[in-house]
């Protein structure tokens with residue numbers, strides 16, 4: 001095991017395995033808070049002209065485009081901007097369902113380098129849904145102008161995922177981003193997200209729910225996210241799981257787990 005040439009994570013040269021989104025062309029999702037430059041990045045990657053502008057909430061539908069890199073066609077989906085994926089708004093639901101059920105080969109969470117801390121909440125949520133995450137630290141030109149320095153190696157190490165700096169408006173950092181996307185998709189770089197650990201009692205319950213759910217699911221990693229949503233009694237999400245994955249999860253699973261000790 002060496003080190004990835006495009007990020008600071010350990011390299012494991014294994015095949016990434018089959019993707020479940022039913023296509024041999026890798027699917028890349030661009031997620032992030034509103035106004036972080038997702039559509040600007042999408043346009044720069046694909047050469048398309050998705051509407052951008054300096055106010056939040058412009059992208060409400062998912063736009064798809066594609067680009068070629070190293071002889072491979074990458075499909076890209078520009079998701080609506082959201083602060084969270086707990087589906088309190090239609091945008092959050094659209095973004096959550098895409099990441100959960102379209103099963104992208106990699107989700108790039110675009111964050112604003114000038115207010116990184118606020119943006120990390122979403123990164124941590126996406127990491128709970130899928131391990132195939134890259135954090136793209138955009139607006140690096142603005143951060144530099146404001147004298148903000150970001151240690152990308154530390155960020156990458158602490159999160160356990162690649163961190164790539166960009167300034168999408170001037171296309172700075174794009175080749176590096178394409179390379180890291182390629183490496184994650186092909187399994188050359190395998191992110192190992194450092195997940196949020198909740199208090200021990202809650203963790204015990206989450207683990208029990210997780211192992212029960214994993215039996216029903218093809219995607220074991222998703223079990224933890226579903227367990228957490230069960231604890232929040234998110235009935236809408238259970239319905240979405242049934243609709244998209246055809247899996248019927250009992251809302252009484254918590255009582256069952258609690259009564260069995």
Ligand SMILES: Nc1nc2c(ncn2[C@@H]2O[C@H](COP(=O)(O)OP(=O)(O)OP(=O)(O)O)[C@@H](O)[C@H]2O)c(=O)[nH]1
Nearest residue numbers: 034035036037038039040052057058059081167168
């Ligand atoms: N200085 C600078 N401005 C940028 C950069 N990337 C995007 N912008 C600007 O930031 C604003 C928002 O960009 P969008 O691409 O529309 O942001 P978005 O994330 O798609 O926004 P929503 O769709 O609302 O979530 C635009 O005015 C862009 O020109 C960058 O790297 N540097």
Ligand SMILES: [Mg+2]
Nearest residue numbers: 038039058059
């Ligand atoms: Mg947009």
